[in-house]
């Protein structure tokens with residue numbers, strides 16, 4: 001059986017009347033768009049089942065814009081308790097859903113995960129089906145493959161959503177692989193104006209984000225390990241954007257921490273060269289153990305990862321450096 005058949009079997013076996021497609025905290029275009037397309041696909045085969053896209057921890061700015069231009073409906077306050085089946089999209093750990101995580105854990109409903117991040121064993125343990133492809137550049141890519149397995153084409157709105165999800169998760173295709181581009185080529189034949197669509201959803205950067213990036217650069221501590229340039233910094237918001245900025249400026253790898261409401265969050269970014277030549281996977285080698293150290297969670301991709309937990313900035317960045325030193329001490333120098 002293929003993934004699509006496995007998924008529909010779970011819905012049928014449980015006589016599901018209400019299926020909840022859940023997106024991660026501050027749901028991004030990839031999460032929302034993959035959920036929207038999956039909703040459409042499942043509705044074709046199960047017209048009597050209520051299938052809802054739920055974002056209990058909000059959606060990001062781009063997603064808000066998407067809701068204006070595409071017929072996507074999300075429930076910001078979904079009734080998780082009454083779901084017969086819960087599908088988690090673009091989410092590798094239910095901890096990404098904060099307080100909702102407990103409700104999901106306690107729910108007796110079968111759980112399915114559809115994701116392209118490195119998997120968290122605690123979360124996969126509670127899932128009945130894991131449709132996971134870490135090589136997929138976007139979650140929308142996995143959902144497109146479900147359409148193919150179902151021998152169905154996405155309609156023009158679904159195609160546009162999948163295209164946007166892929167475009168934004170791959171930083172306008174810079175992180176795409178050949179499978180991604182083959183899918184994109186098929187999607188655009190549905191009548192998508194690529195340049196117009198990308199321009200339509202390009203968000204202006206607000207000044208607080210600009211300032212966060214500049215502050216992170218000003219405060220950065222620069223360390224060299226085995227020839228690799230590491231930048232460590234902290235800002236109270238936009239850690240991910242700041243971490244990316246440090247790598248864009250020249251660091252091979254960056255870690256930017258920030259505290260909010262007694263919690264600490266760290267964003268990790270690196271260049272492709274760092275991952276490939278130093279052999280470091282940020283999600284597995286740094287974010288996961290750092291998450292454990294902070295009694296929280298960590299995960300993500302090889303070149304972009306995130307951690308959240310409890311702790312102070314200084315010791316956290318020190319621990320991050322320690323983990324890096326451990327994996328880099330035997331690494332190759334950059335060429």
Ligand SMILES: [Mn+2]
Pocket residue numbers: 030031090116138139169
């Ligand atoms: Mn994604």
